[in-house]
Amino acid sequence: MKKILYLFFAIFVTAIFRVSNAEETFSCSIEKQKGNYLRIDEPVYDTDDEIIVPQSEEYYMREVQQAFIFDYFYSKQQYDDNGNKMDLGTNILQIPLRRIDEKREISKAGNFYYYNFTITLHCNNDDTVDTHTFVPIIDTNNHGPFFGKPKYTYNLISSYAEDFKRQQLLNPIIATDYDVTNTAVKFNIEENNHFDIMYNGIVPNSLNKQHYALLTPKIPGKPITDKIEVIVTVTDMGFPSRSNVTKVEINPPSPPMPIFKSPFYVGHYYKNHTFVMHDNLELEEGCTFYSTTVEILVEDMRCQIFYATIVKDEIIINKSSKEYVNNFYEENYTVYKLKAKYTNPITNLFTVGTATFILEHHHDL
Ligand SMILES: *[C@@H]1O[C@H](CO)[C@@H](O)[C@H](O)[C@H]1NC(C)=O
Ligand SMILES: *[C@@H]1O[C@H](CO)[C@@H](O)[C@H](O)[C@H]1NC(C)=O
Ligand SMILES: *[C@@H]1O[C@H](CO)[C@@H](O)[C@H](O)[C@H]1NC(C)=O
Ligand SMILES: *[C@@H]1O[C@H](CO)[C@@H](O)[C@H](O)[C@H]1NC(C)=O
Ligand SMILES: *[C@@H]1O[C@H](CO)[C@@H](O)[C@H](O)[C@H]1NC(C)=O
Numbered sequence: 001m002k003k004i005l006y007l008f009f010a011i012f013v014t015a016i017f018r019v020s021n022a023e024e025t026f027s028c029s030i031e032k033q034k035g036n037y038l039r040i041d042e043p044v045y046d047t048d049d050e051i052i053v054p055q056s057e058e059y060y061m062r063e064v065q066q067a068f069i070f071d072y073f074y075s076k077q078q079y080d081d082n083g084n085k086m087d088l089g090t091n092i093l094q095i096p097l098r099r100i101d102e103k104r105e106i107s108k109a110g111n112f113y114y115y116n117f118t119i120t121l122h123c124n125n126d127d128t129v130d131t132h133t134f135v136p137i138i139d140t141n142n143h144g145p146f147f148g149k150p151k152y153t154y155n156l157i158s159s160y161a162e163d164f165k166r167q168q169l170l171n172p173i174i175a176t177d178y179d180v181t182n183t184a185v186k187f188n189i190e191e192n193n194h195f196d197i198m199y200n201g202i203v204p205n206s207l208n209k210q211h212y213a214l215l216t217p218k219i220p221g222k223p224i225t226d227k228i229e230v231i232v233t234v235t236d237m238g239f240p241s242r243s244n245v246t247k248v249e250i251n252p253p254s255p256p257m258p259i260f261k262s263p264f265y266v267g268h269y270y271k272n273h274t275f276v277m278h279d280n281l282e283l284e285e286g287c288t289f290y291s292t293t294v295e296i297l298v299e300d301m302r303c304q305i306f307y308a309t310i311v312k313d314e315i316i317i318n319k320s321s322k323e324y325v326n327n328f329y330e331e332n333y334t335v336y337k338l339k340a341k342y343t344n345p346i347t348n349l350f351t352v353g354t355a356t357f358i359l360e361h362h363h364d365l
Contacts, residue, residue: 028063028123029131030093036131040095043136044115046180061091066122069095069133093119095133105207106137106180113137113181137180141238145177145185147246155251159223159346164215164250173213173248174203175234182236187213190231194218194250197232215248224252225347258292258340258353259284265338267306267317267359273324281308281315281355283340288313290342296357297337306336306357315340317357325361334359 030038040057061067107116114136121129154167175185189197195215203210213232228250235243261282268276283292287310294308294315305323309316325334336357343350 026121026123026129027125027127028061028121028129030064030067030119030121031060031062033131036129038119038131038133040133040135043138046137046139046142057095059093059095061093061121063124064091064093064121065124067093068120068122069117095119107134108183113139139179139181141179141181141236141240141242143178143182143236144242144244145175145182145234145236146244147232147234148174148176149246151247151249153249153251156224156253159225159252159344161217161221161224164217164224168214172200173215173232173246174210175213175244176206176210177234177236178209179236179238181238183208184237185211186235186237188233188235189215190233192228192230194222194224194226194228195230223346224250225349227251252347252349253344254347254349255290255342255344255351256285257351258290258342260338260340260353260355262355264356264358265317267357268362269325269328269359270362270365271328273319275306275319277317281317281338282313283315283353285342286313287315291345293341293343295339295341297339298334300337303336306359308338325359328361329363332361332363334361 026033026036032038038059042057106113108114114134117133117135119131119133121131123129152171152173154164154171156163156167175187177185184199187197187199189195194217196218198214198216200212200214202208203212211234213234215232228248230248231245232248233243233245235241261284262279265277265279265281268278270276281294292310294310296303296306296308296317304320305325306317306319309318327334336359338355338357340353340355341350342353
């Protein structure tokens with residue numbers, strides 16, 4: 001494998017050398033430099049270990065006063081403690097090949113990866129020569145991809161698919177993979193009836209390390225009416241490949257909670273079984289915007305004696321003609337619970353609000 005990579009590299013670099021004018025002579029040079037290109041044969045390895053073989057290559061410099069390497073490979077020896085450029089005072093250039101910096105961009109030719117940096121030579125005759133330098137990289141898949149969040153939650157304000165699409169743009173699902181040779185990842189979604197997943201490109205300015213996933217509806221335009229929870233997997237392209245997961249939760253919209261205008265309502269019951277209420281019940285948003293129902297409960301059971309009827313925006317409590325309040329003389333009043341329910345007709349999601357209904361027993365009238 002390594003030999004094949006070398007071969008690719010050799011072919012690639014030879015191509016570059018051929019393009020450059022190898023005949024051209026420069027005022028100064030580094031050993032093994034061809035034209036103004038230098039190929040370093042010893043590759044940088046990326047392994048699971050923190051530190052890479054700290055090899056350093058030495059090159060003999062001809063007619064060079066100073067050499068500066070403007071890259072992550074730069075040799076500290078060329079800067080003094082104040083960060084000023086220093087005269088090496090020798091005609092040996094040391095290029096320490098450091099550990100791979102997985103957060104930096106690398107160059108690629110076919111399936112082959114390399115670092116590409118420039119060494120600037122200041123020649124004795126004051127010319128400068130930029131020497132384009134190439135170092136092959138042997139990468140291993142020592143980073144697993146991971147998602148930005150362990151769980152992505154989308155609380156929809158509308159059941160239209162466009163709302164979910166908009167929310168995905170605002171809060172995108174992103175997977176990161178730091179491996180230098182990472183160029184893409186694959187996304188998979190757990191089997192479900194609602195969404196497929198697609199790779200949606202590289203996050204700009206992420207040095208190819210971050211990738212967007214996009215959930216797309218299986219049936220375009222279908223409203224989102226159920227709560228959906230799916231596991232999404234990201235897999236990198238390494239050998240062997242590595243994976244990680246996140247959970248995506250999509251909550252379709254719920255209506256607001258119904259609120260009674262008054263926390264309690266009073267009804268009057270007389271010994272001749274006449275029932276009178278002076279005020280009807282009202283909800284803050286009215287009863288017509290959502291599908292509204294109101295129940296009267298006694299100890300969480302449906303009350304047999306009273307029932308609520310919605311007339312336009314008001315709720316009227318009526319007494320059933322056959323039923324009577326049978327603890328009329330034992331108690332001075334009875335407490336009932338009023339339960340209003342808003343239901344979103346598309347999603348069938350509902351919310352509940354309550355108030356108290358107090359029935360006064362008028363024993364003496
Ligand atoms: C080397 O890197 C520079 C910038 O970093 C880029 O412009 C140039 O195309 C690269 N050359 C090769 C041969 O990869
Ligand atoms: C998945 O990613 C999380 C960080 O987001 C990490 O803690 C966890 O170890 C990863 N799991 C695997 C199997 O790589
Ligand atoms: C409820 O009672 C009111 C009078 O308070 C009456 O007008 C209305 O018809 C009754 N509604 C039902 C459904 O019984
Ligand atoms: C009902 O009210 C009367 C008079 O205020 C009181 O004497 C009686 O104890 C009350 N009954 C109950 C069950 O609370
Ligand atoms: C029942 O009694 C109340 C209070 O005394 C009275 O206002 C009402 O008219 C009576 N209803 C009937 C049907 O007699």
